[in-house]
Amino acid sequence: MSDLLPVLRVLGALLAMFALTLGVPLVASLVAREGLWPHYALAMAVTLGVAAILWWGLAEHQRELLPRHGILLVSLVWLATPFFAALPLLMVMQAIGRPMSFTHAYFEAVSGLTTTGSTVLAQLDALPLSVNMWRTFMQWIGGMGILILAVAILPLLGLGGSQLFKAEAAGPVKDTKLTPRMTETAKGLWGVYVAFSLACALAYWLAGMAPADAIMHMFSTVSLGGLSSHDASFGFFASPLLETIAFVFMLAASCNFALYFIALRKGSWRSLWHDPEMRATLAALLGGGLVVALLLWAKGMYAPLEALRLGMFHVVSVATTTGYATTDYLAWPVFAPVFMLLLSGVATSAGSTGGGIKMVRMLILLKQARREMTRAVHPRAVQPLRLGNRVVESPMVFSVLAFMLMYGATVITLSMVLLLTDLDMVTAFSAVLASVHCTGPGLGLLGPSSNYAVLTDFQLWVCTLAMLLGRLEILSFMALLTPAFWRR
Amino acid sequence: MSDLLPVLRVLGALLAMFALTLGVPLVASLVAREGLWPHYALAMAVTLGVAAILWWGLAEHQRELLPRHGILLVSLVWLATPFFAALPLLMVMQAIGRPMSFTHAYFEAVSGLTTTGSTVLAQLDALPLSVNMWRTFMQWIGGMGILILAVAILPLLGLGGSQLFKAEAAGPVKDTKLTPRMTETAKGLWGVYVAFSLACALAYWLAGMAPADAIMHMFSTVSLGGLSSHDASFGFFASPLLETIAFVFMLAASCNFALYFIALRKGSWRSLWHDPEMRATLAALLGGGLVVALLLWAKGMYAPLEALRLGMFHVVSVATTTGYATTDYLAWPVFAPVFMLLLSGVATSAGSTGGGIKMVRMLILLKQARREMTRAVHPRAVQPLRLGNRVVESPMVFSVLAFMLMYGATVITLSMVLLLTDLDMVTAFSAVLASVHCTGPGLGLLGPSSNYAVLTDFQLWVCTLAMLLGRLEILSFMALLTPAFWRR
Ligand SMILES: [K+]
Numbered sequence A, B: 001m002s003d004l005l006p007v008l009r010v011l012g013a014l015l016a017m018f019a020l021t022l023g024v025p026l027v028a029s030l031v032a033r034e035g036l037w038p039h040y041a042l043a044m045a046v047t048l049g050v051a052a053i054l055w056w057g058l059a060e061h062q063r064e065l066l067p068r069h070g071i072l073l074v075s076l077v078w079l080a081t082p083f084f085a086a087l088p089l090l091m092v093m094q095a096i097g098r099p100m101s102f103t104h105a106y107f108e109a110v111s112g113l114t115t116t117g118s119t120v121l122a123q124l125d126a127l128p129l130s131v132n133m134w135r136t137f138m139q140w141i142g143g144m145g146i147l148i149l150a151v152a153i154l155p156l157l158g159l160g161g162s163q164l165f166k167a168e169a170a171g172p173v174k175d176t177k178l179t180p181r182m183t184e185t186a187k188g189l190w191g192v193y194v195a196f197s198l199a200c201a202l203a204y205w206l207a208g209m210a211p212a213d214a215i216m217h218m219f220s221t222v223s224l225g226g227l228s229s230h231d232a233s234f235g236f237f238a239s240p241l242l243e244t245i246a247f248v249f250m251l252a253a254s255c256n257f258a259l260y261f262i263a264l265r266k267g268s269w270r271s272l273w274h275d276p277e278m279r280a281t282l283a284a285l286l287g288g289g290l291v292v293a294l295l296l297w298a299k300g301m302y303a304p305l306e307a308l309r310l311g312m313f314h315v316v317s318v319a320t321t322t323g324y325a326t327t328d329y330l331a332w333p334v335f336a337p338v339f340m341l342l343l344s345g346v347a348t349s350a351g352s353t354g355g356g357i358k359m360v361r362m363l364i365l366l367k368q369a370r371r372e373m374t375r376a377v378h379p380r381a382v383q384p385l386r387l388g389n390r391v392v393e394s395p396m397v398f399s400v401l402a403f404m405l406m407y408g409a410t411v412i413t414l415s416m417v418l419l420l421t422d423l424d425m426v427t428a429f430s431a432v433l434a435s436v437h438c439t440g441p442g443l444g445l446l447g448p449s450s451n452y453a454v455l456t457d458f459q460l461w462v463c464t465l466a467m468l469l470g471r472l473e474i475l476s477f478m479a480l481l482t483p484a485f486w487r488r
């Protein structure tokens, strides 16, 4: 147990970094002259205070972190930051006479940081600018955090499909230290993410959004978060041009950011089109959009062009795990919303800001299934499993298998817990899927026009757990529960 | 292509054997003096005629069967026998003035032979004895067929978890010929099944069922089929004693019949309790029953003993994939029916007459997930995957992985097809699960008190496909779709 104290010390350092991000809503509050900035300053001070206590109080426990430390650290970061992110929400909402419970504030913070984008707040248009700025900025931080996590931390732990993420590494990295190459990659990803963000905000602004809206919707677009400052979500703008811009940036953010980084460094974009995961992701998103557009047209709900606009935008929005909406798509034929929600489980790449199972795992599973079928016909045939021009070794396939089981077990267990609270089946299963995939809007009571505030506190905590498990890709969290973890 | 003709010849031989089983409803019809026996005789003659044409018409194509032939044979048998089994249903129902469509008759036959036990027929109590005898006897044949299939055919093909079924074999059998040991095992299983059947019918009769009812319900109990000659299903008898007898035989039939056979031959029953799959199956069934009983009692729906009786009976009935009901459990808290339906996916053993994923696959998956979590913490730890005192090799784990993917893809694809017909989500997904698991009753419109006749013809064909895929354990069917199969 005591050898886990160094982890708390590093947590302190990360919390100090996190405290600085509160500067963004603080500045927004000052610019908008809301008079709410002291709340952000106080929240920042509290966070820095706790960080200082952890850092200096545990100074004697400085040590190099082992893989098991990394697992604990990642879990603690994701449990602790929403707590400190919830502080300013609690204080500001109290100050403006719309007090929130701790459950609601923590839920909103987890929803933000995990880039899920579910909300328990209503009347978003009437909220102070700084609150909406903080909600959407949390998503941007979360999206970045996932990139860094994917490249720098998870591979160290040998977890899940994330090894495959290192598109240029020759094989799984055995070293448990942060290598110079990884630091460089993380910096490169950071650069790509920032460049994407600038381009997105600029495009939104040039296409007609107010500057603040452009920044906030940029935050929730490139992170595939989906929060909006408007109750009508993206429908507020009623602009095909803005929808097209969102469409393009959502598509781009659903692919592996490392591919862009490598392409930029090599100065060649050709390798992008050879990446099997990217091709599959884009094919699933665009193909899915076409299917729904055809369905909407065939059922006579819209004229052809309108069907294409609505089908494409909503499939890409939901399936990339963003969750913007311009209409209540639960009124569509039942196939469409279910299809979109299920697609959100698979139609993003590893190393993107999206959630869910990730396309690379599905590709490995599909190839494995195909190999098994061939083996049933020709028992003596032995083929390696290839993805692109790389061979996928057995440990990777095993790891994907374990992930899928944990994913299935998580979805079913949490849904059954919600059923125990007598929530209806459609709402229960869709709430868990939309949370585990970090998508946001579900089905039943939780469609794009409704709000997670209809759930009880207990039900919200189940969804909060689902969002955290989904963002942590489950395994790293579950590893904490094994006896092996707590043995030295 | 032409090298597949020998398969059709063997199909002829199997159809001839199947034709003889029509003797049972024929005799029942004679005994009950219904005057319907000529229809059964005619159906038998037609089946024998087709069998003769295949056998003698293809006499020059006699050849030893290869694994790929076996896959095709199994699929053809499961497509062709329901066709001939539907013939007497069509003729007799026409004769009594309640004509059925071919879709309904084929659905009913597939539901019978796959031991699913869904029905499109209403007013069961008013049907001729011979019809109910044929419906339930089809289940008994199907249950037997699954045992023989599991032991004698599937292992030859190296398919799925069925290799594990050979509890006493040292390792997967590489030989593609039917070995003497396999014939012996198949005979042994046949013996155990018949002995179980006699004991069950005798127990039902002694406990108060009319002789015909005792025989018919024995047919659908030991096969875990669940069809009944009464609209009220098992609730018709309103007898705790009969429910207890059904409970015991359903539990027994949900375990691996090979274990009984081995125990009998060795004269020792101790090995039974050491089988990890049997222990897990019984624990899931009894534990699940207890959970539902507690829920029914806690929600104040029934007195404690009544809650225990109803909870235990229905969980075991649904989760063993039988599907008898004594009450409309859709009126229970929503957790209970969903839990029972999901449990039916896992709570039967390989080598039992039940359907679903089979417990042994779940055990392998769980152990694999646990191994992965340990590996995340201690990357250098390498442990073999053990089940009982046997080591599960990688190819087996891969095979389970492929099965799970195909299972998931089948459930989702067929459910989505049903959603395209605008069926509601709960009915669509539960219909597919109840069909793929060969359980029978679903949720929504398809509860234990309702009837699959509410579905359209197209929806029934989707369910028919789901039942066939579930019974064939999907992979063997899917293998037919690979290019490798059709290449020499
Ligand atoms: K989202």
Ligand SMILES: [K+]
Pocket (backbone or CB within 6 Å): B115, B116, B117, B224, B225, B226, B321, B322, B323, B438, B439, B440
């Ligand atoms: K059944």
